[in-house]
Amino acid sequence: MSGIYIHIPFCKQACSYCDFHFSTKMTSKDQMIEALCMELKMRKDSFAQDQINSIYFGGGTPSVLSPIEIERLIEAVFSHYSITAVAEITLEANPDDLSEAYIKALSKTKVNRISVGIQSFHQSDLSFMNRAHNASQSKEALHWVKQYFDNYSIDLIYGVPMLGMSPEEQDLLWAENVKMALGFNPNHISAYALTMEPKTVLEHQIKSGKLPPLDESRAQAQFTTLRRLLTNAAYEHYEFSNFSRQGFYAVNNSGYWEGKSYMGIGPSAHSYDGKSRSWNAASNPIYIRAIFEGKRPFDIEYLSVSERYNEYIMTGLRASKGVELSKINALFGPEYESYAIREAQEKIAEGLLEIVNDTVLKITDSGLFFSDGIAAQLFYID
Ligand code: SF4
Numbered sequence: 001m002s003g004i005y006i007h008i009p010f011c012k013q014a015c016s017y018c019d020f021h022f023s024t025k026m027t028s029k030d031q032m033i034e035a036l037c038m039e040l041k042m043r044k045d046s047f048a049q050d051q052i053n054s055i056y057f058g059g060g061t062p063s064v065l066s067p068i069e070i071e072r073l074i075e076a077v078f079s080h081y082s083i084t085a086v087a088e089i090t091l092e093a094n095p096d097d098l099s100e101a102y103i104k105a106l107s108k109t110k111v112n113r114i115s116v117g118i119q120s121f122h123q124s125d126l127s128f129m130n131r132a133h134n135a136s137q138s139k140e141a142l143h144w145v146k147q148y149f150d151n152y153s154i155d156l157i158y159g160v161p162m163l164g165m166s167p168e169e170q171d172l173l174w175a176e177n178v179k180m181a182l183g184f185n186p187n188h189i190s191a192y193a194l195t196m197e198p199k200t201v202l203e204h205q206i207k208s209g210k211l212p213p214l215d216e217s218r219a220q221a222q223f224t225t226l227r228r229l230l231t232n233a234a235y236e237h238y239e240f241s242n243f244s245r246q247g248f249y250a251v252n253n254s255g256y257w258e259g260k261s262y263m264g265i266g267p268s269a270h271s272y273d274g275k276s277r278s279w280n281a282a283s284n285p286i287y288i289r290a291i292f293e294g295k296r297p298f299d300i301e302y303l304s305v306s307e308r309y310n311e312y313i314m315t316g317l318r319a320s321k322g323v324e325l326s327k328i329n330a331l332f333g334p335e336y337e338s339y340a341i342r343e344a345q346e347k348i349a350e351g352l353l354e355i356v357n358d359t360v361l362k363i364t365d366s367g368l369f370f371s372d373g374i375a376a377q378l379f380y381i382d
Contacts, residue, residue, distance in 0.1 A: 042291070052082060
């Protein structure tokens with residue numbers, strides 16, 4: 001099973017922390033849709049033997065497209081690829097686009113899951129991050145999504161500094177955010193720590209001294225609160241940033257974490273076939289021009305065995321089911337299995353990693369917040 005990711009590279013305004021590829025100029029939207037359909041056709045032989053079980057519209061902001069434009073892209077996928085009857089078709093959407101009329105029209109397309117970029121229910125957080133929507137739109141959008149879709153996910157961001165507030169007050173506001181999300185009873189919640197990415201407005205604000213550096217201890221405390229509130233409410237913490245009711249794991253993201261192949265369509269989109277990773281040019285005009293000339297503008301890297309092992313360790317340890325040692329052996333060879341066990345010993349002694357039933361390497365509850373750093377210590381450096 002494989003997945004198709006379609007990148008919609010437009011946003012109404014730039015969030016201060018964002019380093020994804022997007023443009024706030026929508027003048028090339030029609031050409032972009034045409035180019036995306038052309039790329040889907042151009043690459044149809046790559047997945048000729050595969051069944052597609054996930055189509056994911058990410059961005060950027062896919063909800064800047066009308067339901068008719070989204071349906072046109074879905075039809076292009078269906079006409080060139082073999083899609084399973086139960087395929088998950090997700091659209092990332094921002095609250096300011098989600099009027100009742102829009103959601104109703106969307107519910108008549110093949111989209112069967114919405115990932116709503118709420119990020120916060122507090123206006124101070126939204127203003128801090130320069131989000132295009134306001135706090136009342138966060139609630140209103142979810143009210144309508146709930147009427148028309150059973151399967152939707154709420155995205156939140158924690159660790160957002162609230163200037164002039166004590167750490168305790170900040171943590172209390174975060175807990176309120178999580179409780180408000182729970183009030184909508186979604187089947188899935190994703191929560192990400194605010195990070196300072198290179199070349200973003202947030203980086204500039206921090207480096208120029210306008211804002212203090214992000215406080216990792218706040219992020220850690222809020223991650224702990226998030227996990228406690230959601231697991232108490234019967235959500236399964238199945239991946240570092242993801243919580244789900246039973247049966248509602250995100251198919252698209254689970255595919256990435258399990259190392260399955262996927263094809264990324266659109267500017268900046270990445271593709272992976274198990275051995276190599278390629279990525280399209282992150283420029284709307286360059287992408288459109290090349291596709292209209294019948295060429296896909298991309299770069300490619302072939303992954304060594306060690307690089308694939310490192311990715312497997314990183315994604316596997318972020319997942320609650322952990323890393324199967326026999327799978328490391330089967331995929332990369334016995335020396336990699338021995339290497340992982342050897343390198344894990346220090347973290348096992350510190351209580352941050354464990355080997356369950358001699359078969360599965362997992363992060364412990366105490367190690368959870370440090371998953372990425374712990375995984376990096378098990379990397380194989382050539
Ligand atoms: S809406 Fe999403 S993609 Fe667009 S700027 Fe904000 S975070 Fe980035």
